[in-house]
Amino acid sequence: MEGTISPNFVFLLLGMVALQFSQVAVISLAAALVQSLWASAKRPRLLQVAFSAAALVLSSALANKFAHLVLAGSSTDSAVVCVILAGSIYFPVNSGLVSMVIGLAEGRPLKQVCLRCYQWAFPYFMGGIAFAGLVSGAYAPSMLWKGALVLLPATVLAYLYFANLNARVASAAMPVSVSQEEEYAEVRS
Numbered sequence: 001m002e003g004t005i006s007p008n009f010v011f012l013l014l015g016m017v018a019l020q021f022s023q024v025a026v027i028s029l030a031a032a033l034v035q036s037l038w039a040s041a042k043r044p045r046l047l048q049v050a051f052s053a054a055a056l057v058l059s060s061a062l063a064n065k066f067a068h069l070v071l072a073g074s075s076t077d078s079a080v081v082c083v084i085l086a087g088s089i090y091f092p093v094n095s096g097l098v099s100m101v102i103g104l105a106e107g108r109p110l111k112q113v114c115l116r117c118y119q120w121a122f123p124y125f126m127g128g129i130a131f132a133g134l135v136s137g138a139y140a141p142s143m144l145w146k147g148a149l150v151l152l153p154a155t156v157l158a159y160l161y162f163a164n165l166n167a168r169v170a171s172a173a174m175p176v177s178v179s180q181e182e183e184y185a186e187v188r189s
Contacts, residue, residue: 006035007155008056009090009125013132014148016064016086017079018141024064025057032056055097063090079136079144087129095121124162131155 008031015024032053036044067085071077095117103113131154135147 006031007128007159008032008035009087009094010128010132010151010155011148012060013063013083013086013090013129014136014144014151016060016067017082017136018144021061021064021068024060028057028060029053051101055094055101059090059094059097062093063087079141080133083133083136084129087125087132091121091125091129124158127158128155131158 012024012028012031015027019027032055033049035056036049036052063086066089067082070085071082096114099114099117100110102108102117103110106113131151135151136144139147
């Protein structure tokens with residue numbers, strides 16, 4: 001799968017615990033813009049940036065509202081439960097939106113694209129939800145920014161791992177030219 005994966009969702013989950021809905025929406029928009037424009041080898045089209053922003057804001061908004069509605073109807077006010085609920089909605093909504101657009105753009109069956117997206121991103125998102133849950137349980141909501149700083153190195157390491165894994169899988173899937181195959185045969189012998 002081509003595209004970007006960003007550690008921003010972990011911090012959005014923490015924001016859902018400590019911030020107002022409108023603040024989470026604005027941070028989601030800013031995160032999508034940074035993700036779309038950051039170190040881009042080629043200039044992304046406006047439509048791609050707009051979709052990325054809309055998908056991230058919609059995913060974050062639905063996750064935030066769902067988590068807070070469930071918590072409001074229950075007797076708990078746990079930050080950990082909020083993160084788990086929000087992450088459980090954020091991942092499938094975001095993955096579904098991205099899969100639909102990839103499937104439509106590439107003319108591939110939606111089920112195939114969803115399965116590939118799920119397999120590619122699920123471990124990363126589950127690790128991020130677990131990290132955010134641990135941090136939200138260890139810090140009071142007013143001090144979550146400290147928890148986010150503690151979480152930053154582990155999140156960046158996980159991001160680098162999955163970005164590297166994606167690059168290796170993509171390069172392994174690329175067809176090898178005849179000259180590359182000959183060079184490989186020379187090196188082996």
